[in-house]
Amino acid sequence: MNIIALVKQTPDTAQLSAAMDGLMLSADGGPRIVNPWDEYTLETALQAREEHGGKVTALCLGPPEAADALKTALAMGVDEAVLVSDPAMADSDSLASARILVAAIRKIGDFDLIVGGRAAIDGNTAATAVQVAALLGIPLVSYVAKLRNLDPSDRTVTAVRLLEKARETVTSRLPALITVVKEINEPRYPSLIGIRKAARADIPVWGCEDLGLDPSGVGAGASGVVWRTELPPVREAHIEMIDGGPEDAARTLVDRLMEEKVI
Amino acid sequence: MLTPYEKILFAILAAVSLYLASVTFRRMIRTIKRGRGRLAWDGLPGRLLTGIKALAGQNNMIRNRPLVSLAHTGIAWGFILYMAVNLVDVLEGMVTGFVFLEHAAAGQAYRLLVDLMTLAALAGMAALLIRRFIVKSTDLAVAPNVKLHPRAADGIRRDSLIVGCFILGHVGFRLLGASFDIAIHGPDPWQPVAALAAGLWTGLAPSFLDFGLHASWWIAIGLVLAFLPWFPFSKHAHLFMGPFNLMTAPERTSPGTLDVLDFEDESIEQFGAGRITDLDRTHITDAFACIMCNRCQDACPAYATGKELSPAALEVNKRYHLRNHMKSLATGGEDTEPMLGYAMSESALWACTACGACTEACPVGNEPMFDILAMRRNQVLMESAFPNELKGAFTGIERNGNPWQMAGDRMEWTESLDFKVSTVAEHPDYDVLFWVGCAGAFDPGARDTARSIATVLHRAGVDFAVLGNDESCTGDLARRAGNEYLFSISAEGNIETLNAAGAGRKKIVTGCPHCLHTLGNEYGALGGRYEVMHHTQLIGELAKAGRLALPGRDGTRTTYHDPCYLGRHGGVYEAPRQALAATRPSLVEMARNRNRSFCCGAGGAQVWKEEEEGREAVSDHRFLEAWETGADTLAVGCPFCARMMNDANKRAGEPMRVRDIAEIVAESIQDEQQRERERERHDDR
Numbered sequence: 001m002n003i004i005a006l007v008k009q010t011p012d013t014a015q016l017s018a019a020m021d022g023l024m025l026s027a028d029g030g031p032r033i034v035n036p037w038d039e040y041t042l043e044t045a046l047q048a049r050e051e052h053g054g055k056v057t058a059l060c061l062g063p064p065e066a067a068d069a070l071k072t073a074l075a076m077g078v079d080e081a082v083l084v085s086d087p088a089m090a091d092s093d094s095l096a097s098a099r100i101l102v103a104a105i106r107k108i109g110d111f112d113l114i115v116g117g118r119a120a121i122d123g124n125t126a127a128t129a130v131q132v133a134a135l136l137g138i139p140l141v142s143y144v145a146k147l148r149n150l151d152p153s154d155r156t157v158t159a160v161r162l163l164e165k166a167r168e169t170v171t172s173r174l175p176a177l178i179t180v181v182k183e184i185n186e187p188r189y190p191s192l193i194g195i196r197k198a199a200r201a202d203i204p205v206w207g208c209e210d211l212g213l214d215p216s217g218v219g220a221g222a223s224g225v226v227w228r229t230e231l232p233p234v235r236e237a238h239i240e241m242i243d244g245g246p247e248d249a250a251r252t253l254v255d256r257l258m259e260e261k262v263i
Numbered sequence: 264m265l266t267p268y269e270k271i272l273f274a275i276l277a278a279v280s281l282y283l284a285s286v287t288f289r290r291m292i293r294t295i296k297r298g299r300g301r302l303a304w305d306g307l308p309g310r311l312l313t314g315i316k317a318l319a320g321q322n323n324m325i326r327n328r329p330l331v332s333l334a335h336t337g338i339a340w341g342f343i344l345y346m347a348v349n350l351v352d353v354l355e356g357m358v359t360g361f362v363f364l365e366h367a368a369a370g371q372a373y374r375l376l377v378d379l380m381t382l383a384a385l386a387g388m389a390a391l392l393i394r395r396f397i398v399k400s401t402d403l404a405v406a407p408n409v410k411l412h413p414r415a416a417d418g419i420r421r422d423s424l425i426v427g428c429f430i431l432g433h434v435g436f437r438l439l440g441a442s443f444d445i446a447i448h449g450p451d452p453w454q455p456v457a458a459l460a461a462g463l464w465t466g467l468a469p470s471f472l473d474f475g476l477h478a479s480w481w482i483a484i485g486l487v488l489a490f491l492p493w494f495p496f497s498k499h500a501h502l503f504m505g506p507f508n509l510m511t512a513p514e515r516t517s518p519g520t521l522d523v524l525d526f527e528d529e530s531i532e533q534f535g536a537g538r539i540t541d542l543d544r545t546h547i548t549d550a551f552a553c554i555m556c557n558r559c560q561d562a563c564p565a566y567a568t569g570k571e572l573s574p575a576a577l578e579v580n581k582r583y584h585l586r587n588h589m590k591s592l593a594t595g596g597e598d599t600e601p602m603l604g605y606a607m608s609e610s611a612l613w614a615c616t617a618c619g620a621c622t623e624a625c626p627v628g629n630e631p632m633f634d635i636l637a638m639r640r641n642q643v644l645m646e647s648a649f650p651n652e653l654k655g656a657f658t659g660i661e662r663n664g665n666p667w668q669m670a671g672d673r674m675e676w677t678e679s680l681d682f683k684v685s686t687v688a689e690h691p692d693y694d695v696l697f698w699v700g701c702a703g704a705f706d707p708g709a710r711d712t713a714r715s716i717a718t719v720l721h722r723a724g725v726d727f728a729v730l731g732n733d734e735s736c737t738g739d740l741a742r743r744a745g746n747e748y749l750f751s752i753s754a755e756g757n758i759e760t761l762n763a764a765g766a767g768r769k770k771i772v773t774g775c776p777h778c779l780h781t782l783g784n785e786y787g788a789l790g791g792r793y794e795v796m797h798h799t800q801l802i803g804e805l806a807k808a809g810r811l812a813l814p815g816r817d818g819t820r821t822t823y824h825d826p827c828y829l830g831r832h833g834g835v836y837e838a839p840r841q842a843l844a845a846t847r848p849s850l851v852e853m854a855r856n857r858n859r860s861f862c863c864g865a866g867g868a869q870v871w872k873e874e875e876e877g878r879e880a881v882s883d884h885r886f887l888e889a890w891e892t893g894a895d896t897l898a899v900g901c902p903f904c905a906r907m908m909n910d911a912n913k914r915a916g917e918p919m920r921v922r923d924i925a926e927i928v929a930e931s932i933q934d935e936q937q938r939e940r941e942r943e944r945h946d947d948r
């Protein structure tokens with residue numbers, strides 16, 4: 001079974017602190033990680049391969065340094081990794097990104113399943129994967145919390161979707177695209193052997209030319225969305241310590257919360 | 264003494280026995296050689312001395328289980344003497360008319376010594392057999408939840424019985440032989456025990472006495488011939504493998520210093536120990552040296568609190584595995600059985616607190632803790648299979664430089680102080696570098712301690728600086744959890760930072776024994792050599808030099824908990840007590856103190872995961888011991904001990920005050936300042 005895992009590299013928002021300002025976080029050279037949701041993407045893809053055999057290809061769109069995210073994917077155990085990177089692609093919005101990804105997926109060739117994370121923690125649009133599925137004309141099953149049955153011979157997938165107030169079980173034909181939430185699994189920690197293999201790996205980089213894309217059809221010029229980075233306004237915080245035994249403290253806390261109309 | 268036929272028979276039997284022994288001994292040596300690295304042989308004279316000392320002094324075994332150890336000393340000394348005695352006896356048997364030092368005073372002394380040691384060995388052996396088979400001492404049992412090789416439970420009993428009978432038979436028949444000799448040749452005042460036994464034969468025919476003499480000789484010596492080839496399969500091998508193990512022990516900067524792995528060498532494909540052959544040779548030797556005495560198990564905090572771990576069972580299981588596969592291993596056969604399985608369970612593997620109590624307790628120098636950490640390396644680096652909670656701590660070290668995954672400012676703890684703490688960047692000419700540690704920077708309780716340390720240093724006029732946000736986790740937890748790769752990355756980064764800060768030319772003081780151990784004992788192998796001390800050492804020095812005005816608090820009763828990584832691993836026992844004594848409390852000791860201190864339960868990365876299944880929490884067990892001293896204050900010297908003891912204190916309804924020594928000293932200083940101010944006010948009026 002051929003699986004494509006969509007992986008994005010994002011700023012490490014957990015490092016945002018008094019010691020690091022928000023602009024530095026998103027600036028070039030700021031700390032970067034694999035989009036945390038995509039760790040679940042990778043784990044889902046790897047588990048599916050372990051169960052059914054085949055191959056996992058990690059696909060990432062981003063600047064050259066995004067290759068690091070693919071190294072992590074390789075260290076975790078994916079078979080192949082492809083970076084799609086071209087200066088012309090910078091500042092693509094989700095639809096433009098989806099167009100690029102679709103071109104890359106077509107170039108990769110046959111696939112049975114595409115896996116993505118529920119969203120990326122930077123843009124947080126949760127739209128790209130949806131648009132990829134639409135452009136490819138394949139079914140989309142989003143917010144998957146559990147793969148109940150993945151059946152390559154029957155060419156179907158049955159998944160449990162995590163909705164706001166319910167769980168929904170859906171069966172779709174393959175190929176399909178699923179996006180996963182963190183309830184689905186526990187991403188593995190790369191082994192040293194994996195890290196070594198990843199360090200040696202050569203990751204192919206595909207640009208507009210490789211994908212047969214017209215540079216004017218991608219990037220900021222072809223995007224409806226304009227990106228601007230701004231810091232959120234500083235919030236005034238006030239800390240109040242409540243003394244007393246657990247019961248008294250809890251009572252005071254409840255009173256204070258009601259006073260502040262939090263509950 | 265022997266007839267010509269007997270002499271020929273003896274020569275043949277001796278040759279067969281020696282040949283078979285050479286086969287089995289070679290097999291054992293080759294099996295040991297399947298391990299990695301080399302046994303340490305440098306400075307041979309010193310090492311030989313170590314071995315001899317260990318044999319003669321019984322490696323201080325007496326400090327644990329004194330009575331049993333005394334019985335053992337009788338057997339051991341008797342048996343060592345018997346090696347010479349056997350040679351003499353063989354010579355006397357084979358060379359007609361030869362009697363060793365027949366009339367000389369030396370001969371009389373020799374016979375007296377042998378006679379008495381025979382008694383000691385027999386009495387000791389009988390005592391130990393009674394203890395094992397009649398009293399059925401629980402010291403020798405292993406809890407049912409601990410994994411034990413299926414052959415081991417019965418095997419150890421059988422082995423012990425055989426060894427016991429062998430010693431009783433060998434030494435006993437030697438005694439009977441001497442008694443027949445006396446019955447034939449007349450009384451010998453220099454062999455009182457044998458003379459007493461000779462009384463049994465009065466009135467028997469000379470031919471019977473002669474037969475008895477020969478039979479005794481044959482049984483005593485024959486047992487040795489029969490036993491010799493069997494040695495490597497028996498726990499009796501500890502007789503020489505014990506001293507051998509102590510002699511060939513590797514040099515370490517501390518008893519808990521792990522060796523570094525070479526990640527650059529691409530030809531290395533196995534990290535840590537998956538199979539027994541992945542262990543260092545010295546740790547395969549451990550299995551052959553093990554006496555199966557369970558002293559390590561007695562000392563182990565995981566075992567004492569009902570976890571699946573027993574360091575003794577680990578050595579026993581290794582031994583039985585080696586025993587069953589010795590022939591194949593010796594001839595280069597592949598070992599396919601993973602250690603995690605027959606050697607210990609997964610829960611046992613992750614229950615170890617890396618406290619080093621097992622190593623400290625073992626009379627033959629075994630290091631079960633090293634096997635456990637080597638197996639953890641395999642689980643993390645090769646298998647990527649480890650308790651899930653540790654992943655968060657690893658990711659935190661990787662990304663945030665601290666296991667808490669805190670993105671905060673490492674200087675925040677200084678904000679509430681009434682003086683400024685400078686960073687190295689602000690004040691490069693400092694005298695002492697205060698390594699705050701992740702706990703000091705982020706853990707609320709440890710921040711109080713860090714503030715206390717800073718306050719003490721400030722009041723004593725010590726010119727110090729901190730690294731602030733350039734400081735990063737030392738990697739201790741990663742190392743003890745088996746993530747050597749992450750440790751090496753952390754260490755390299757910190758060594759670079761420390762060198763840039765000129766720390767190699769200054770003194771470093773840490774607020775945490777784990778930082779102390781990694782910076783002081785472990786970074787050296789990676790090129791970072793520093794003079795590091797624990798804050799209690801520095802405070803002790805300052806108090807001694809009169810640089811701290813400490814009025815002390817009368818009436819407090821304090822007990823001090825030795826942190827594993829300050830005590831056993833760092834060898835620092837007195838400095839914290841001296842620092843504490845400067846505040847003049849009455850100090851009461853727990854039953855297990857100094858090198859026998861019982862872990863708080865945090866070490867070996869335990870604090871970053873759920874405690875393994877067991878009867879009770881290690882921290883509760885230790886806290887109870889502290890509480891039972893009747894002290895009102897429990898003094899600690901480690902942020903993790905503080906956290907464990909604080910939690911246990913809360914669970915017990917807060918009967919005690921848990922404080923770091925630095926906090927106690929800082930409080931004392933504040934008291935003094937308070938009094939000073941009051942005195943001034945008084946004087947003004």
Ligand code: SF4
Pocket residue numbers: 559562563564565566572573574614615616617618619620621622631632635
């Ligand atoms: S290091 Fe401590 S916890 Fe680990 S096996 Fe040894 S005694 Fe037990």
Ligand code: SF4
Pocket residue numbers: 552553554555556557558559560574575578624625626627628629631
């Ligand atoms: S490892 Fe040492 S202390 Fe433990 S059972 Fe064996 S000989 Fe005894």
